[in-house]
Structure formats: structure tokens, C-alpha cells
Amino acid sequence: MEPGLYHLLFISAALFFIGVFGFFTRRNLITMLMSIELVLNSVNLNFIAFNKYLWPHRLDGLFFSMFVIAIAAAEAAVAIAIILNLYRSHQSIDVENAEAMKF
């Protein structure tokens, strides 16, 4: 079968829910961050697929996914800074051990 819009939407929906599954099951902050990256990537794929198949005369989806990539990079950097700080104070990056918001 010739791949079209629905195939890409299937891949991106599957990837989104793989990320959601990882976010539910993982308890280590770095692996939770990886799940978030998968979710953001599936959103990018969705934007690009809609742009390619439904509005090929515009570039809006491309710009949206570029901004999503920029924000994901900023988010990953801040999250890793927080994780390193948490590791220094708790010697662990498990979410179950990080219950206090401030100490």
C-alpha cells in the first residue's frame, strides 16, 4: 500500500503513546525526560505530515515544528540542570525520593 497521510499519523500517534507509556512507567528522571522527547518528536512528525499532505503551498507546519524543536532543546537543558542539582542534594534521581519541593 502506498504510504500517505494516515500512515504518518499512525506512526506519530503510536510514538506519542509510546512516550506516554514511558512517562507513566519510568521512575528515573532522565528516562522520563527521554519519554518527553519522544512525545515532542511525534508532534513534530504530525505537523510536518499535515503540512506535506494537506497544505503543501504553505510552510506553517515546518515553522511550528522548528519552534517546537527550539523549545524542546531549551526544556531538555533546563531539565538536565535541575536533575544534576537534585542528584547533588539527594544522591538519587528517582522521582519517589524527590518529594519535597523546597528544603
Next chain:
Amino acid sequence: MTGSTIIFYMLGALTLVSGVLAVTTRQIFRAAIFLLFSLIGIAGLFFWLQYDFIAAVQIVVYVGGITVLIIFSIFLTQQAGELLPKQKPVRQIFSALAAFCGFALTMLQLYQHSFKKTTDQALIPNVADIGNQMLSVGDNGFALPFEVVSILLLAAMIGCIVIALRSKPTVA
């Protein structure tokens, strides 16, 4: 079955299989490497769709930037060879159920919806067009979001430095 179709299915399988392995493996370093392959699969799909620029951005930012950042933070925070703790089976079953139900609902909605395609002439995006539209202040220009994202990146950079700075022990 043309070559392009086969490549599409291979890229899709690479993306999904390594995505599943990235969220289920118990070795955190392998999870990072599987995440890397999943991101490369997505970049391959962007190449397949002939959106070369965004594929290049994906490889540079995600594969070259974020994954390396994640691997370094793994080196800094994990003991070598240590497995992630096993999760409770009940939690795994219910998470899988929730994810699968969400997926089924989404796909059901998608296949019941018929998308309307535009009839306008398709545009092959080249880098010059993307750059002009990105910094144009007229209609369809993205100058304002571009500037906002620049400020956001600056704020994130300063925030990272402030958060990750080792605070000096206070003198009593």
C-alpha cells in the same frame, strides 16, 4: 511495492521499535542509544517527505545535541552497569492499558475523519524561502515568534547556569 514505499516502512519500523525499546529497556544507557535511533528514524521520515531542512535541523539539534546532553547526564548521575529498578507489574499493565486505549481512540477518530486537501500548487520548500519567511515582518512572516524564541533560549541558558551552579557552603 516501490522502493520509496519499502524505505518508508523501514523508517517507520525503526522509529517505533527503537521507541518501544527506549521506554522498556532496564539499562539506562541502552535506553539513550535506542532514543537516538528513534530520533534518526524521525529525521529519515522528514527526508522521505522531502523536507530536507527540518530533517537536518532534527539531526543537528536532537541527535547531536539533546542525546549527547542526556548521555552526559547519565554518566554524571548513574553507577556503571546498574539496572533500573523493576516496576510493579500492576503499574505497567495499567500504563500499557491507558496508552493503548488512548491510541485506539485516536486512531478511531482519525479514520472516521476525512481530511480536505488544498488544491493549490504545491511548494517545494528551499532554504532561501524558509529564511525569508522566518524573518519577514509582513503577512505569513514569523519574525515575532523567532524573536520570542531567541529570548526564551537566552533565558533558558541563564537559568541553566544559575540552577546548576554549585552553591558555596554558607559560612556559619
